[in-house]
Amino acid sequence: MAHKYGGPWSEVKLDAIQYYLQCFTNALSPRNMETWYIDAFAGSGDREAEREIGGLLAGTPIETIIETLDGSARRALKIIPPYRHFIFVEMDKERSSELLKLKAEFPGCDIQVRQGDANAELADIVSRPPWTLQGASMHRGVVFLDPYSLQVEWKTLQAIARTKSIDVWYLFPIRDVTRQLAHKISGIGPKSDTLDRVLGPEWRELYSLPPPAPAAQNDLFGAVQSDEEKEELRRVEKWQQIEAWFKKRLEDEFAFVSDPLPILVRQNRQAFSLFLAVGNPKKAAVDLAKQFARYVNKRFAPQPASRRKFDR
Missing domain, CATH: 3.40.50.150 (Vaccinia Virus protein VP39)
Incomplete structure (x- = not known):
């Protein structure tokens, strides 16, 4: 099986x-x-x-x-x-x-x-x-x-x-962690228990990090990006911030x-x-x-x- x-x-x-x-x-x-x-x-x-x-x-x-x-x-x-x-x-x-x-x-x-x-x-x-x-x-x-x-x-x-x-x-599981994190800390609600368990209570530090750099409004060929594309770029950058933060967390232990x-x-x-x-x-x-x-x-x-x- x-x-x-x-x-x-x-x-x-x-x-x-x-x-x-x-x-x-x-x-x-x-x-x-x-x-x-x-x-x-x-x-x-x-x-x-x-x-x-x-x-x-x-x-x-x-x-x-x-x-x-x-x-x-x-x-x-x-x-x-x-x-x-x-x-x-x-x-x-x-x-x-x-x-x-x-x-x-x-x-x-x-x-x-x-x-x-x-x-x-x-x-x-x-x-x-x-x-x-x-x-x-x-x-x-x-x-x-x-x-x-x-x-x-x-x-x-x-x-x-x-x-x-x-x-x-x-x-x-960076994707699943990102989905637990609301855009604002006030939107976390009951998900905080899961985040405490997986990341430790220090996950709240993520909401005091500098915001991601604003995404470019135009692509390399001058085309205006859709709202969906802008959101995707911003979310990818947020993943990178979470990744870097979690690496530092691990470095405190290992x-x-x-x-x-x-x-x-x-x-x-x-x-x-x-x-x-x-x-x-x-x-x-x-x-x-x-x-x-x-x-x-x-x-x-x-x-x-x-x-x-x-x-x-």
Whole structure:
């Protein structure tokens, strides 16, 4: 039972995470470190995706097929050299049952499947050894936070940061956060509880930031923009402000935070910002993470349509 979600952008996200996971274990395995991969929204281990085949060039009728692709959990299990330990967290009972089947498929791996809320499970995980040793042990981990919407709580990120031993890849739902934020703070209403949980009460700072620069009234060819176009430009700029503010919030907790990788669900439609936050404050660890993050952002950043590679 593969999990059906996402689109082509999901492969971009997973490719970026897989690259980092590979670099992480390449760097740490020769040092005999105890490496951990923790997937807090693991799904079923697989995902289903629709793809069109055929057409004029192929000389066959166009049809839509359903493919079963590796999800983040299965991708992580296939990395060589392997991680020493895996923890997969999933709320859904049926998907958790599918994850349990991975134990038989990968018998040499230490796999733990936890069914429950991601925030509660992560809080429990980091409250126990080895993570309570405050970075003094030989254990290092990577957590992947890939929520369906606004599930990740700010206090969860703080708890992970306190271990000083775990890196976090967080698919921050910038579009959903923006939708919670009214144009005026007086319009927030009951949404404030959600924002408190996801961003911490400091989100109110967003309403004291300088307003975005006014959008140009004319485009490059002198055409007057419609009201809808003006609103879209202003909203995009607001996203950038929220992104920059949230990056600074993460930097207050973690040793290093990467520039976000924009994840587009459609051309020029950003729904997520993929952040790397590094817990280990040691210079060697930070420098290495910076190197890996720079490559991820360069390799997987959205490209103009004329330069985009159609390899999927």
